[in-house]
Amino acid sequence: xxxxxxxxxxxxxxxxxxxxxxxxxxxxxxxxxxxxxxxxxxxxxxxxxxxxxxxxxxxxxxxxxxxxxxxxxxxxxxxxxxxxxxxxxxxxxxxxxxxxxxxxxxxxxxxxxxxxxxxxxxxxxxxxxxxxxxxxxxxxxxxxxxxxxxxxxxxxxxxxxxxxxxxxxxxxxxxxxxxxxxxxxxxxxxxxxxxxxxxxxxxxxxxxxxxxxxxxxxxxxxxxxxxxxxxxxxxxxxxxxxxxxxxxxxxxxxxxxxxxxxxxxxxxxxxxxxxxxxxxxxxxxxxxxxxxxxxxxxxxxxxxxxxxxxxxxxxxxxxxxxxxxxxxxxxxxxxxxxxxxxxxxxxxxxxxxxxxxxxxxxxxxxxxxxxxxxxxxxxxxxxxxxxxxxxxxxxxxx
Amino acid sequence: xxxxxxxxxxxxxxxxxxxxxxxxxxxxxxxxxxxxxxxxxxxxxxxxxxxxxxxxxxxxxxxxxxxxxxxxxxxxxxxxxxxxxxxxxxxxxxxxxxxxxxxxxxxxxxxxxxxxxxxxxxxxxxxxxxxxxxxxxxxxxxxxxxxxxxxxxxxxxxxxxxxxxxxxxxxxxxxxxxxxxxxxxxxxxxxxxxxxxxxxxxxxxxxxxxxxxxxxxxxxxxxxxxxxxxxxxxxxxxxxxxxxxxxxxxxxxxxxxxxxxxxxxxxxxxxxxxxxxxxxxxxxxxxxxxxxxxxxxxxxxxxxxxxxxxxxxxxxxxxxxxxxxxxxxxxxxxxxxxxxxxxxxxxxxxxxxxxx
Numbered sequence: 001x002x003x004x005x006x007x008x009x010x011x012x013x014x015x016x017x018x019x020x021x022x023x024x025x026x027x028x029x030x031x032x033x034x035x036x037x038x039x040x041x042x043x044x045x046x047x048x049x050x051x052x053x054x055x056x057x058x059x060x061x062x063x064x065x066x067x068x069x070x071x072x073x074x075x076x077x078x079x080x081x082x083x084x085x086x087x088x089x090x091x092x093x094x095x096x097x098x099x100x101x102x103x104x105x106x107x108x109x110x111x112x113x114x115x116x117x118x119x120x121x122x123x124x125x126x127x128x129x130x131x132x133x134x135x136x137x138x139x140x141x142x143x144x145x146x147x148x149x150x151x152x153x154x155x156x157x158x159x160x161x162x163x164x165x166x167x168x169x170x171x172x173x174x175x176x177x178x179x180x181x182x183x184x185x186x187x188x189x190x191x192x193x194x195x196x197x198x199x200x201x202x203x204x205x206x207x208x209x210x211x212x213x214x215x216x217x218x219x220x221x222x223x224x225x226x227x228x229x230x231x232x233x234x235x236x237x238x239x240x241x242x243x244x245x246x247x248x249x250x251x252x253x254x255x256x257x258x259x260x261x262x263x264x265x266x267x268x269x270x271x272x273x274x275x276x277x278x279x280x281x282x283x284x285x286x287x288x289x290x291x292x293x294x295x296x297x298x299x300x301x302x303x304x305x306x307x308x309x310x311x312x313x314x315x316x317x318x319x320x321x322x323x324x325x326x327x328x329x330x331x332x333x334x335x336x337x338x339x340x341x342x343x344x345x346x347x348x349x350x351x352x353x354x355x356x357x358x359x360x361x362x363x364x365x366x367x368x369x370x371x372x373x374x375x376x377x378x379x380x381x382x383x384x385x386x387x388x389x390x391x392x393x394x395x396x397x398x
Numbered sequence: 399x400x401x402x403x404x405x406x407x408x409x410x411x412x413x414x415x416x417x418x419x420x421x422x423x424x425x426x427x428x429x430x431x432x433x434x435x436x437x438x439x440x441x442x443x444x445x446x447x448x449x450x451x452x453x454x455x456x457x458x459x460x461x462x463x464x465x466x467x468x469x470x471x472x473x474x475x476x477x478x479x480x481x482x483x484x485x486x487x488x489x490x491x492x493x494x495x496x497x498x499x500x501x502x503x504x505x506x507x508x509x510x511x512x513x514x515x516x517x518x519x520x521x522x523x524x525x526x527x528x529x530x531x532x533x534x535x536x537x538x539x540x541x542x543x544x545x546x547x548x549x550x551x552x553x554x555x556x557x558x559x560x561x562x563x564x565x566x567x568x569x570x571x572x573x574x575x576x577x578x579x580x581x582x583x584x585x586x587x588x589x590x591x592x593x594x595x596x597x598x599x600x601x602x603x604x605x606x607x608x609x610x611x612x613x614x615x616x617x618x619x620x621x622x623x624x625x626x627x628x629x630x631x632x633x634x635x636x637x638x639x640x641x642x643x644x645x646x647x648x649x650x651x652x653x654x655x656x657x658x659x660x661x662x663x664x665x666x667x668x669x670x671x672x673x674x675x676x677x678x679x680x681x682x683x684x685x686x687x688x689x690x691x692x693x694x695x696x697x698x699x700x701x702x703x704x705x706x707x708x709x710x711x712x713x714x715x716x717x718x719x720x721x722x723x724x725x726x727x728x729x730x731x732x733x734x735x736x737x738x739x740x741x742x743x744x745x746x747x748x749x750x751x752x753x754x
Contacts, residue, residue: 009685013540016547017511019457021529021539027461038461041529048528048537049684052650056532058643066406074530090530094409099482100416103469106480110462110469119462123482126525126573133459133530142401149402151411167484170426171417172441172449172491179426181413192407212665216484217575219670220663258708260667283666287708290430308572311612311637313740316578316670350606351641 003029005043009050028119031110037118037134040084044076055082062089062137064144067196070154071140087136091117091143092129092155094188097181098168099124112146127205128165128216129155153192159350160198161191161341166208167215174289175282176210177228177298178326184208186330187337194341201348204341211294212282218303218317223354224337225303225317228326232295233275234284240291242269255284300326300333304340304366305355315355320367322377336370343369364389418479420449420493436555437512438498450492452501455511455521455546455553458486459529459539467508475501485521485563487514513554517561519698520553522546523574524566532643533636534568535653536585536682541566544686545694552698559705559714562698563662570635578661580711581697582673583690585682587634588652590615595624597644607642633739654681657693659723660712671712674720676727678734693729700727721753 003026010022022042029038044055060073072090079086093109109130113119118134125131135143144154155163164187167173169180187206194200207218210228218225245251251271256264263277264284271291285292302324303317320340326333343366344354358366367374376382414422424443431441434450441449454468468488472480475497481489488510492498505512514520522545525531527538545564552558565579576582598607599622607625608616615631616638625645627638639647657680661673676697680689697711704726705714715723724731737745 012685013543016543017509017550018543018546018553019455019511020543021457021459022543024457024459024461024464025529027463031461031463045528045537049540052653052682052684053648054528054532054534056530056534058532058640064404074532088530096410096416097413099484100413101480101482102416103472103478103480105411105416106465106469110465114462121460121462121465122458122526123456123460123465124458124486126523141404145401145404148405148408151408153405153408153410165484168481170428171413171421172428172451174428174430174441176426185410185413189409192409196407214663214665214670217578217663220575220578254708258667279665281665281667283708286666308570308577310571310640311610311635314572314577314672316672351610 004039005046007042007046010042010046025120030119031114032117032119033115034084034118036084037088038084038120040076040082041088041118041120041134044078044082044085047078047081056088062140064140064154067144067154068198069157069160069196072157073137074134085134088118088134089137089140091132091135091140092125092157092163093132093147094153094155094163095124095128095130095165097166097185097188098171099128100171108150109147109152112143116143116146126221127155127162129163154196156195156198158198159200159202160196160204161194161200162203162205163195164188164191164206164208165216167210169208169210173210175213175285175294177230177294178208178210178226178300179328180208180210180216180226180228182328183226183326183330183333186328187334190334200341200345202351202353204344204354206337212280213286218306220306220314220316221308222306222317223304224340225306226300226326226333227303229280229299229301229323230295231297231299231323234273234278234295235293236271236273237291237293238270241271241288244288244291245269249288251288255287258283298326299323302333302336305353305358307353307355312356317355318358318363319378320370321372322375339370362389416479416481418449418477418491418493420447421491423447424449433516436515436518436553438502439515440495448493448495450495450498452490452492452498452505452512453483453514454488454490454505455514456482456486456488457539457543458521458524471501471504474504483521485514485523487521511550511554517558518552518556519546519549519558519562519564522564522566523576523579525568525573527568531568533571533640534585535587535648536568536583536655537684538566538568540684541583541655541687541690544688544691548691548695549698558698558702560708560710562701562711564694571640575663577658577672578663578670579673580659580661581694582658582661583655583694584658585653585655586679587636587647587649588654588679589649590627590629590632590634591636591639591645591647592649593624593627594644594646595619595622598622598624598642601644602642607638607645610637610641612637650682654679655687655690656680657690657697659697660715662710662712667708668710668713668716673712675735676723676729678732697727697729719753
């Protein structure tokens with residue numbers, strides 16, 4: 001049955017040097033035990049290319065027993081024309097921290113997916129799960145039993161704690177101030193119930209980056225962004241500084257003059273840093289990785305609230321806790337996140353993200369609820385207008 | 399056939415199971431790394447141990463056949479260890495340097511694109527599009543393929559002033575960090591939705607639907623047991639369609655994409671930034687969206703020509719000023735560029751100092 005639709009527009013996208021998703025969908029129809037799925041997927045997408053519109057219905061509620069998330073229902077609006085994708089549900093497999101795999105594990109995942117699904121995947125979905133694209137309702141329990149019995153659980157979906165994700169961290173990066181992979185793994189384990197049984201006002205995402213380079217884009221797309229940082233002086237290896245200069249780096253122009261706080265100077269092949277002025281942006285460290293290293297007291301900044309623009313504009317996360325120690329078993333961090341979620345869960349309307357709730361209620365009630373004092377690190381600048389609230393407790397008489 | 403015994407709430411397998419021995423041994427003790435070529439790098443530990451990485455492109459939609467193929471390559475050259483990056487590239491992890499050359503040769507023979515490390519274009523973060531999403535008003539995978547075919551040299555070889563992070567979102571929900579990318583495509587609607595009143599009565603909760611509208615353009619319509627849309631207030635976000643599908647926002651003739659620029663994630667040199675509007679609209683033109691490809695290439699190459707070393711797109715634009723950006727790129731400035739929504743106060747100019 002393979003190749004039953006003519007797909008001239010999609011075939012065009014098999015040409016050219018970049019790997020082609022069309023080729024991938026075609027390959028999926030060759031290995032899946034249900035070749036109709038990828039075939040009809042191609043047919044439906046070709047139709048979308050012709051008519052410039054999609055043919056998927058809103059997600060329906062499907063899942064596995066005892067879970068309220070991890071599977072997203074997807075149905076074609078043209079089930080008679082494309083019966084292979086009449087049901088085309090997504091299964092989210094929770095990825096291991098840092099997206100590390102062995103060939104053996106990946107092949108196991110593929111064998112099961114070819115048997116019970118379309119053979120198409122996303123490695124990975126936007127949130128971080130390994131996404132299995134396209135199966136039918138009757139296969140869901142089997143798929144879950146096959147994967148979970150081999151140690152692989154479903155990720156999350158809906159109004160729940162979403163699958164946490166992280167950067168490569170200390171596994172292969174010299175800049176990581178925190179063990180982002182371990183923190184991600186521990187938080188994922190801690191919040192299993194909240195991930196699999198949606199009971200929140202809306203989605204809640206946690207992402208962990210080891211430094212301010214933020215390779216997992218935590219600051220832009222996580223309700224709770226955990227970003228590694230340090231206190232204390234940047235460690236300098238002056239011999240390596242000289243080697244960069246000898247190799248042709250214009251240290252004055254590329255490093256000193258690009259420092260946002262002007263806290264660096266360069267004289268006689270030596271770098272000096274006024275560390276009290278440094279805002280730890282990572283520019284110099286990232287460009288001179290052999291010569292400069294973060295300071296020794298490590299921790300994380302917790303920022304809260306980022307989301308995409310729906311519906312009154314995008315938010316970047318706001319600094320809430322400037323510095324928190326992050327050592328296993330991460331009790332302080334976990335307790336702080338629990339307090340943050342509790343306040344949001346108690347106060348938010350349905351479909352209100354935590355950033356939006358803070359905009360409505362103000363930062364003060366939030367900070368008070370989680371027990372964090374006001375600190376200048378939380379703002380770019382203090383307020384500009386003279387309209388501010390006083391609580392009874394603020395009105396100390398002399 | 400009896401099913402194997404299911405387990406619940408076990409979470410993901412522990413990451414340690416998938417780490418190469420050299421990583422386990424040197425975990426948290428890496429000293430520095432060097433980019434060897436646009437697609438290879440070496441990380442060196444305090445102990446002197448090394449791990450070599452070879453990065454290859456992926457279309458993100460992967461067949462099981464391709465996953466098996468890369469798994470077999472990992473078995474042949476990397477003792478079975480591999481990973482994926484946060485931008486969906488494949489990374490082969492080699493503890494034996496001598497295996498790098500034959501791996502690269504086999505990747506070349508199998509037509510993999512190797513690159514994406516350092517100051518260049520990496521893989522494009524993108525959404526599901528027409529392939530798998532009800533909300534999509536363009537096809538993300540198709541635009542990505544068309545753009546990356548054109549920008550392929552910027553992935554495999556050519557250098558830029560700094561890394562350039564591209565993204566494509568197939569609607570304004572923007573799954574992925576499209577709103578903070580150097581150059582990004584976001585699909586947009588331009589007409590208010592069309593309401594199927596009978597279906598709204600049957601399948602929607604009226605108060606939730608009214609509450610979903612950020613501009614209060616939706617009112618109750620008791621006569622039809624439905625809602626009414628004040629079309630002048632509608633800004634086509636589609637949030638009502640998300641909570642109530644019979645309010646159809648899709649309009650194939652009027653939907654298309656906008657291009658936004660200048661966002662970033664990292665705090666290096668300057669704070670993280672949102673992307674801002676460069677081009678308000680380009681029609682959907684599958685399969686290759688030639689005008690979208692040309693527009694992105696124009697912005698990228700204007701940046702490459704004018705930015706200082708290490709400046710990201712947004713930093714370059716802030717240094718020269720947006721008025722200079724529009725002049726240098728030849729992009730027309732329109733009413734759509736002037737914010738009349740949430741960020742209006744922050745974006746109107748309150749200074750007599752500017753350029754022509």
